[in-house]
Amino acid sequence: MKILRLRLANYRGIDTCEVHFRPTGVTVVVGPNEAGKTSLAEAIALLFDNLDSSSRQDVRAVKPVHRDAGPEIELEAESGQYHFVYFKRFLKRPETSLVVTRPVAENFTGREAHQRAESILEETLDTDLWRALLVTQGQAFTQAKLADQAALTAALDRASGGSSQDPRGDSLHAKVSAEVARYWTDRGGPRKDWQDLQERANQAAREVDVCRQQIAAIDQDIVEFDRVSRALQSLGVRSAELRKNVDALRKTLREIEVLEVAAEKSRLKAESLGKSAEAAAKTRAARADLIRNTKTARESLELAGSNAASLASDFQNAQAAVDEVEGSHLTVERDASTIEAVADLRRRDAEYLQGKIDLELLDERRERVESARVEAAKARETLARNRADDKRLVAIDEAERAVTIAGAKLDSASPSIRIKVQASVRIESDGKRRTLREGTEETIPVPEEVRLIVPGSAEITVAAGTSTGSLQRKLAEARVSLASACSSAGVDSPAEARRRNTERHDADAAVARLKHVEKADLRDLTWDELLTRLSSLTRLVKEYPGARPSGSPQLPRNLDAAKSAYDAAREELRVVRSRVVESAAECDRARKRRDRLQTDAGESEGVRRASEGSLRRLEQDLDKARREVPDEAIEEQVAQAQKVASDAAETYTLANTACSQKQPEKVRELLATEEASLGSTDRQIATLQKTAADVRRRLDVHGEAGLHERLLAAEGKVYAAQRELAGLERRAKAAQLLLKTLTTHRDAVRKAYVGPLQIRIEALGRILFDQSFAVEIDGELRIASRTQHSVTVPFDSLSAGTREQLSLIARVACAQLVAAEGGPLLLDDVLGFTDPERLHAMGAILRIGGQSCQIVLLTSDPDRYAHVGDVEVVRLPPLSLPMRN
């Protein structure tokens, strides 16, 4: 079909608009916005798809908002041999008209017009393929669904040189698929209906089994009941026989029992007499025993007497041996105590001598400590009394020096008396008398006033006057200070102070020495311990010589001698002590032997006395017994009793034989056996009767359950279900086989006609890409992958732009193939993803397409198609109002 002209009125936002298209080649429709031009493609579909009376949503959607007017669509087109103008108005004053001008003029209105338009379209156009090739907005890079498009298939068949495809092929394939789907699931399993049928068959088969089993059980019960009935009959006969036997045997047994009582009586008599004979024999044996025992006792007594005598003598000897070893043991013990005393003396001698030495040493130590203590005590006294310590001494020294200085100052300032002695003269100054030697000079200072007396001659007083007053005062003050310092130290003069200070130092030393002496001489002892020790040593040394036993050996001359004497004594003591131990052991042995013999002798004597006693008793018993019954009388009684017993035994034997002949054991055993058999038989009868009752009950219950009909009904169900199943399976398999065969052949054909499409796509594609461009087309006639420079990329992995270009190329290629029976290739806003360089090449491709097909490009951007060559550009008028959606 080729669209020649399209007129829209009252259509969405469009008041009125008419567009003319090139029948062959490219028409570019430029719309002010997307919706206006999109309306063109939409309008063509609406026109063909809807009756003018339709009020479907897509029809109502195109009604203008602002006016109450019906949308109008008028299409002038050529399709196949037809040329026609097709008009519809929807919703308001609906109207349809179809004016066909070629090949024959026809005129239709209303539904007739719609139907005629449909039939023309159907006759001349593969509408499905046309729709598939349409690109509406936003679908630019999805591929057209080309498989199952009859026109394309036919075109491809022609192109591939094959026979023309059956136009029913694809729909037939779909029907066969649907038929297969009736039986099989997608996974190839049977569908639920089939499974249900199978389950019904199984269920019925199970029911058949159940019925058969129950019927078999009934049959078994019938057999069982028969068996039990027969068994009961034969057991009844046996029971009667047994009962008869039992009665006969019981009668025989009663006869036997009478005989048995008689035999038992004679047996008891024989037994009693036998016992009497035995008693007599026992009496005789007892007498013989008594005589024999008396004899034996006598022999025993003799033997015991000789044993006792021998043991008594052994005991005497042993006692003597004990006395002897005890004597020698005493001697050894005495020796030992003597030597022990000596050793003790020697030890004490050594201790005494050691004590003496220790006493001297300790006493020296005591003396040293004591004298140090006395000195220290004195020193402490001195220290307490003497206050001239170092500090005070320094004060005194300083005060003295001040007096000397003050004195010297006064001296140098005060007048002095210089005396040149011409002849020795005695003088007295300051209360002191002295002699001034001839030829000497002396100066006597006059601090204040000096009175110089020459005894007997003159008393001269020299006064210093007032000029030395202050110096004199200072001197006086210094002297007072000195006197005060001295008094503080408890001395009269500095010289004394110095002496007393030295004394103090000595006392300190004495105190210090005491500590030293105590450490050296007390050592580990305290003073009191030392004294105690000393006193004990003193007592030892003083008392020991006197205390030594008289007559003892002389005290050794020194400690060493004493020690060696002690060692010798100890060795002697050790030897004698071991001898004491030995002899004690010997005593012990002798005593034990004696004690044992004593016991043995005692026992032996006991035995002898006992033997004596028993013999005496036996002799008495024997005498007594013989007095009562003499030995000869006993013999007579025995003979008599044995005779009587033997007669009674014979009587019993006769009675017993009579009884045995009746075979009582056999009769009893037989009776017991028959009774047991009877019991067993009766029990079996009872058991079988119970079984019979059980079987009877089961048969009553199951026999009337209608099992026969149930079984036949179930068998009928199995038969029906299996027939149905067989039919279903047959149909299912046929459908499966048909689909498989159809698919195999269809795919083979598809593979064959993929070729021409591929050649066209590649020819167009090489304009865009290069000579290495190739595509792979799948069974659904879609581009599966692109290969360029030996690199193959799946379609879905290509860029959006490339996918868009390839999809468009594929559409153009298809349009070329079906040019004669195809519709216009309406492309809405394609190549939006294509970069400017490729727009050139795509323009060329569209132009080539346009040489054989009608191509309508809808766009808002006409520059995009500047390279399509000679094109018809149609501009849509602006919209009267904004679009509703």
Add this chain to the structure above:
Amino acid sequence: MKFLHTSDWQLGMTRHFLSKEAQGRFSQARFDSIRSIARVAAEEQCAFVVVAGDIFESNQVDRQTVHRALEALREFRVPVLLLPGNHDPLDAATVYRSTSFLGKRPDNVHVIEDSQPIRVVDGVEVVGAPWTSKRPLDDLLARVLRGLPPAGGTLRVAVAHGAVDTLSPDGSSPSRIIVAAAEEALSQRQVHYVALGDRHSVTEVGSSRRIWYSGTPEPTDYDEVKPGFVLVVDADRESCSVTEVATGTWRFTEWPEISATSPEDIESVRQRIEALPDKERTVLKARLKGALSLRLDATLRAVLDHGRDLLAALEVREADYVVVPEGQDFEALAFSGFVRATAEELMTKAKAEGSSAGEARDALALLIRLTVGES
């Protein structure tokens, strides 16, 4: 003295090839035939009725079956003697001692439980040989006849069930009825008529004219030669005449060889089915022989389907019949392209031997059906 001899009612029998609805009618027909027999007995003024075994199809029949049978038996105005047969033996599970049976048994109905002569009406004794197990070990009738005193002035009718040695191919069965022994008893005047059951076709046995199988009063299977009758026996010590009275309403028809090779054959089948009387009570088994194209097969099947709708049952055996797809099956359809290739491949397979050929034929038939449905 007239009496009625029948047997093999087989009450409770079902046939798997019958639809549920047809089975219902079939079962009802068997109860109805009891009433028909009662009418015959009344019309023919029979003094009593003997039923020679297999009254019930099994001892384990449903209570409903027993009750319906007893209800129908009420129609009789004369004594009816029932002999347990091989299907309903007098064993421990016998239907005749079930509470269903005992509770509803009409007074005129008697079960022959042993071989003691039963005085049915004055001057007439019936002596029966009931089956007491499914596998008796000797000729039950002979055993009864051996111990039987001479009949004297009484008319005596023996009733037995089982195959007779002269007709039974199974020579090893110990329970076969020895015809010679029966004839000997007849000649000795121990009995005057032997009423037999087991064989479903009415049959005279031996040469005495007094030994008969009555056959089943209502057919049960295809192999029955002459079913659907009861016998009215008019006998005395000197003479015996037997009249066959038709009671059957159903038919089992078998067409052992139906040629199916041409459109004419199909038409013939159609006409033959058309001609069958009482179709709703007719069970037909047809064995197809020959070969037809897919299209003719479809026609034949339409004819058979129509027959199936009318008949009580139509069983078709196709062991000797094949559908052979032929070029002309497809010519009218004018397949091309891969559809044609598909059809050709399936044709090749369909003409080959083996089980896959059948599958291929079915696939071709489906292809035609879907294509025709499309166009």
